[in-house]
Amino acid sequence: MESEASFQLFTSLRYDPLLLTSEENSLPTLNFITPSPFYMLRYHRDRMLEAAQHFDFDLVEEKLNDGRALHHALLQQVNDYLQKEGKEEPLKLRVLFDKEANLSLEISVIPPVSLDTLYPLSLDPPKPNPPPHWANTFKPSPLTGGALILDPTDSLPSKSSTPPRDADWVLRLDKEPTPSSPFTLLKTTNRSVYDISRARALPSNPINPIFTEVLLYNECNELTEGTTTSLYLFRGGRWVTPPVGVPSGEFTSGTLKTGEGGEDQRDEGELRKPFAGRWGHSVRSAKVGAGGQRGATRRWALGKGMCMEEPVGADTVGTGEGVWVSNGVRGFGFGRVVK
Known part of the structure; x- marks a missing residue:
């Protein structure tokens, strides 16, 4: 168990080349440099900045004020990793700062996902998979009187053959x-x-x-x-x-420390x-x-x-x-x- 005196500040975020094609991820409210392969880097910076302010990691706060420098520092380490591994793929980045503002990065490979998973259009529950072509409702000809007789060797597909999509x-x-x-x-x-x-x-x-x-x-x-x-x-x-x-309002050194009047x-x-x-x-x-x-x-x-x-x-x-x-x-x- 890590002692309270030795903890580091951190955030975990996604690096994904697919994000370079995302208009949403390229908004200046979400990234310092666009297009960006980092998932909402500005928001991750903000949460670390707030933690730095509360725990008096003053050197970290000073470093995090430069968001573009953070982008470049992360990208350099990611590029070094990718060059060593020899292939481009989505990565989990665990960004850590100690109280002396030393940056360390833990990198691991993660599965690809769609842009809809990263930036959904709504929180509507996922819909079931569409039924297969053979599951369309059968409408017999009126000439048969609506009857359908199966021979002993005939069968119908089970409704459970393609269960609807459930939660992941x-x-x-x-x-x-x-x-x-x-x-x-x-x-x-x-x-x-x-x-x-x-x-x-x-x-x-x-x-x-x-x-x-x-x-x-x-x-x-x-x-x-x-x-x-x-x-x-x-x-x-x-x-x-x-x-x-x-x-x-904006995150500043006084956000959590003092009120507008200094109290x-x-x-x-x-x-x-x-x-x-x-x-x-x-x-x-x-x-x-x-x-x-x-x-x-x-x-x-x-x-x-x-x-x-x-x-x-x-x-x-x-x-x-x-x-x-x-x-x-x-x-x-x-x-x-x-x-």
Whole structure:
């Protein structure tokens, strides 16, 4: 287990040559240099910058202020890796900074996905596969009286021959709460609570073992996130995601430290623990969220109006419920909750 004194700041994102063809990924709001093979690099920079501000990684904050330099530094290391491996393919990049602002990059190969997985048009549930050509409804001629008689050796294809497409992800609600702390709010290598959660509640998925997730909830019995993903659930006729308490405006060195008048606000926003308080919707400060990470893909989905922030009680999650998940490496996926 990593001590709180030795942790590093990090984010995980996707490198994919396919992204060079994406108009969405080429928007200046998502990347510093376009077109870019990095998936939402600007949003990943922002989350690391916020963590650097909170944990007083001042040298990291200074380095991250130059987004174009970050792009070039990552691209140089990726190109060195690709030249050594001899082929171009999608990669997972785990970007780490220690307190002295030393950058390290862990690289691993990941499967290709479509642009629709990285930038979906909506969070509508995936539709079943179309039926095969032989499954079209048969309309007998009126001359036969509508009868169709099979010989003893005849048969019809089974309806189960081509089952409809189901969810790729298998999800399970955690068995115990995960209390909020700066290490559940901001991404660092101190991830023991996530490892513990996966050890006690991770479901199995024989078809796609990688696509398994645990739904976390806080000490107020509210969903926060998955152990590696952001969550989207259907409530009140729309998709919602648990609030995390993102500060408004630009990220600056004073965002989490002081208010507009200079007064100390160290217990505000991301630094305040969630507390129970209900009269219809949450009556907490608008800055106080449920306690999960501020994912890059989650920020994008909110910006596109695909979902809204809203507290979700853990006791409202039902077995068989469809849930969208997303992260900065695999994009978006649809899953179902198991018991």
